[in-house]
Each structure stands twice: as C-alpha cells, then as structure tokens.
Amino acid sequence: MSTVYLVGAGPGDPGLITVRARDLIERADVLVYDYLANKEFLAWAPDGCEKIYVGKKGGDHTLSQEGINELLVDKALEEEGRVIVRLKGGDPYVFGRGAEEAEELVESGVAFEVVPGVTSAVAGPTYAGIPITHRSFASSVTFVTGHEDPTKDESAHNWKALATSGSTLVFFMGVKNLPNIAASLMEHGMDPQTPAALVHWGTTCRQRSFVSSLDSIAEEAVALGYKAPSLIVVGEVCALKDELDWFEMKPLLGAxxxxxxxxxxxxxxxxxxxxxxxxxxxxxxIAIQPLEDTSQAEAEIARVFEYQWLVFTSVNGVKQFFNVLDKMDLDARVLAQAKVAAIGPATAQALRCRGVRPDFVPEKYVAEHVVEGMKKLGVKGRRILIPRARVAREVLPEQLSEAGAEVTILPMYDTVLxxxxxxxxxxxxxxxxxxxxxxxxxxxxxxxxxxxxxxxxxxxxxxxxxxxxxxxxxxxxxxxxxxxxxxxxxxxxxxxxxxxxxxxxx
Structure with a gap:
C-alpha cells in the first residue's frame, strides 16, 4: 500500500525543517505542497517526483480543501508502494487542517503518518526577538486563529477569557481582521497600551516586524504596508523585542x-x-560536465613524473583530476616529484583536502599574477601540466610558454550552458x-x-x-x-x- 505522509515544513527557514521531513522529501514519488512551504525543499525531491502545488493565498485557492483531500486519496490509490508527501507550512495540526486530511485518509483506508513541524507561532516571534513566555511577563501562551468573518453573528472565541487571561496571544492569519481583533480584546478588558507586534514572513529573508500598542497596531500595520502572511503577537513579552532582537540585525536581511x-x-x-x-x-x-573519455587524462597522469609543475586553476580541475586518479587506483603520491601551484585559496584548500600542500599560491588570483610569480620561481625549460576546463582563457599557458616553459593543457571537464x-x-x-x-x-x-x-x-x-x-x-x-x-x-x-x-x- 502507498503511504501518505502529512509533513510539517516548518516556518520557512530551511534550517528548521526536521531530519525526518527531509528524508521523506528525498524519497517522495509525489510531493503535494502549499504556499507557505519553502520552494527550496522542492529541489530535494528525486528526479521523476510528481510535484503538485495546492497553495492557498489570501483567499485565492489553487484547490479547495475538499479537492486536496480527494487528491491525496487518489494519488495513494493510483499505484502501490509509493511515498506521497503532503508538505504543509509550519505544523500539520496547528491551524494547518492536517487533521481533516488525516480523517479523509482514514475513511478511505489509506495508510498515513504525521511528521510534526516547527510552528511559526513559536519560531516567528523568536526570530523577531519576542519570547512567547517569560517568567516575569507570561506563564502561558494561547494560539488563536485570526481568520474569522467579522460580519458573522457570533465569534467562536471567548474574547473575555482571551483579554483577561494574562497569556501571550498569538493570532494566525489575522492581518485582515486586525482592527476587529484589537477592538474585541479592548472591549473585553485588555489594556489599550498592551504591547502588540506583527511578524511578517517570520524566519525568512523577507522577515520584518514591529511593536506597537494594542490601540495603535492596526493603524500602523496599514501605514507600514503589512500583509499576509503575518503573525500577531499580543502581550507584555513584545516589549522585549528591542533587547532580544537578533535575526533582523543580520546585515544583508532583505537583499x-x-x-x-x-x-x-x-x-x-x-x-x-x-x-x-x-x-x-x-x-x-553553467554546468560542470566531466569528460566521458578520460584516456588522455589517464595517459598524462601515467607519466606525471615527467612534469616539474602542475598548475590547478579551479576547484573543478582538482576534483576531476583526483576523480581520474581514483579511477586509475592511484592517489596523491603520484605528485611526489612535481611542484604544485593553485590559483586562489579555494583551489588551494581543495588540494589540501586531498593531502597536497601547494608550493605556490599567487597574491592575486588571475593568470597574469600566476605567471609573474612562477617566473620568479623559475619556469624556463620546465615542463608544466595544467589540468583545467576544455575551453578556458589561454593567457596562462601562452605567457608561461613565452617565459620558456613547455606547457601541456590537460582537459578534465567541460563547462556547458x-x-x-x-x-x-x-x-x-x-x-x-x-x-x-x-x-x-x-x-x-x-x-x-x-x-x-x-x-x-x-x-x-x-x-x-x-x-x-x-x-x-x-x-x-x-x-x-x-x-x-x-x-x-x-x-x-x-x-x-x-x-x-x-x-x-x-
């Protein structure tokens, strides 16, 4: 039987998704994802995975909830033994309607599992410098849906209980109803000067947030252009934002x-x-494409002892050179008789990781400075091998040749569109x-x-x-x-x- 996994994708920061969630995405045959699931996660899915977007954004539903329920059942029954991942922002059971999807699967006899995720109600305020509980301010927290129709006769919420509880209140999906939420809390006894905050796209590079007072936050949200997805946080803990803010201090945030x-x-x-x-x-x-035919590389490596210098111009050249060495059942010891030059610290580090310490790394990481430096070390009459891309700038081999060296270019890979x-x-x-x-x-x-x-x-x-x-x-x-x-x-x-x-x- 195929299994449907209801997976919490977390609040947006890719680092906050669980190990279990990533493992399932990497094995998915079908991936059904919503608006709040980071698109980066899609790249983890294997080739051939069927990816289906069913997102809901501000009332614009790609597929109704009933349609999503039916889709999950249909995909599970289409073929046996498949992994169907339903990727949901945050946690599947925290205002994610995951329970409704699970009920539909049970009713249809489809096997399922639930993988909890980090909910934005915790992560969003944390990234904005707001602890949702604090010994001095709040010993409890309440999660509330803010997605209520303000024109309906009666609210599902006990506003008096919320207003007088002393809990930190975290409202999901409430930006459109923010004026109604603030008014309801104040009408039922909450101090208008109670600190309140909005956190937009919490934990992501698009995050921004601000703290106001309950009686002013709706007006300020409009003035600052806040829209969904944003969390509303109400409570004394919001006053700690200036002191504990850390994420929004990052120097490239928003770029x-x-x-x-x-x-x-x-x-x-x-x-x-x-x-x-x-x-x-x-x-x-560009894409790096190793050469299918490595016979030339193998031939030059077989007589690498004839060269006095090897010049590596990129990490890719190092990687492909050592891939061929490995194919030939050889290792870095074949370079014992030659000196090695590396253009740039990354290339030098790639060599060190393979047990080779470069004899020369130029101060400036362009071909002209390599030639200048190697001239001082003496290249006249020396045989030099340059493992590199098939097509590259010819400045380095040409100038080394002009300096009296005997240069051999060894194509190791292609750079293709x-x-x-x-x-x-x-x-x-x-x-x-x-x-x-x-x-x-x-x-x-x-x-x-x-x-x-x-x-x-x-x-x-x-x-x-x-x-x-x-x-x-x-x-x-x-x-x-x-x-x-x-x-x-x-x-x-x-x-x-x-x-x-x-x-x-x-």
Missing part, C-alpha cells in the same frame, strides 16, 4: 542576491549569503525582486546573457547592481555593455561577499 555560478560550486556562496540574512536566487548559468528556465531570472527581474547579480567568471557572464536578453537587464538596470569577482569578469560584462558596480580587491568568494556587505550597508 536579494542572484548567484550565477555552477550549482556544484554555489553552495559555499549561497550559505554565506544566507547566514548574513540575504535572500538568494540560484540561477546557475545550464538547462535553467530563463523565466527563473526574467520573472524576478520584471517584478523588481533582484537587488544584486553576482558573476564569478567570464563564462557565467556569457551564459547569463545567452539565457537572459541583455536589453531586459538594461530596462531594469536602475534597481539591479552587478558584482564581478575580478577584472577579467568585469571586462566580460563590459563587452555586453554593462559596468560592474562592485568588484572586490581580493578576487575571491569571501572578497565578493565583503563587497556586497559594504555596498548594502551603505
């Missing part, structure tokens, strides 16, 4: 940074940007959702403009800043008619991040 480097390389940059609070738009323009849908970038550009686009090589620039019309970027240029990792990449941008707004002095990923920090803080 959207597009990352164009290959997905295999992007993780470090994306992770650092997210740690600093940025929204990241992953739009890899990614299979990305251009809409993944053009859509956000058109909607004004991109603040920075980062380019980490000339090939990322060239492939970006193969996927995205340069005229579209020019149309939105006033709102988008372009960051190039170094002068060569900046020159390639210039060839398309664009000037790099940011360029670090240190041509590295950490240098690029520092340049973004400086620009955004300014």
């Amino acid at each position: 959207t940074v597009a990352v164009t480097r290959a997905r295999e390389q992007a993780s470090g940059l994306v992770e650092k940007l997210r740690e600093l609070g940025a929204c990241t738009l992953e739009f890899p323009t 990614s299979g990305n849908d251009p809409e993944e970038m053009t859509g956000p550009l058109e909607r004004g959702e991109v603040d920075y686009i980062t380019f980490t090589s000339s090939s990322t620039v060239e492939n970006f403009f193969t996927l995205v019309d340069p005229e579209l970027l020019k149309k939105h240029r006033d709102g988008v800043r372009l960051a190039a990792i170094g002068p060569v990449t900046a020159e390639t941008l210039a060839s398309f008619g664009f000037t790099a707004d940011l360029q670090p002095e240190d041509y590295t990923i950490p240098g690029l991040v520092d340049a973004l920090l400086a620009a955004y803080s300014a």
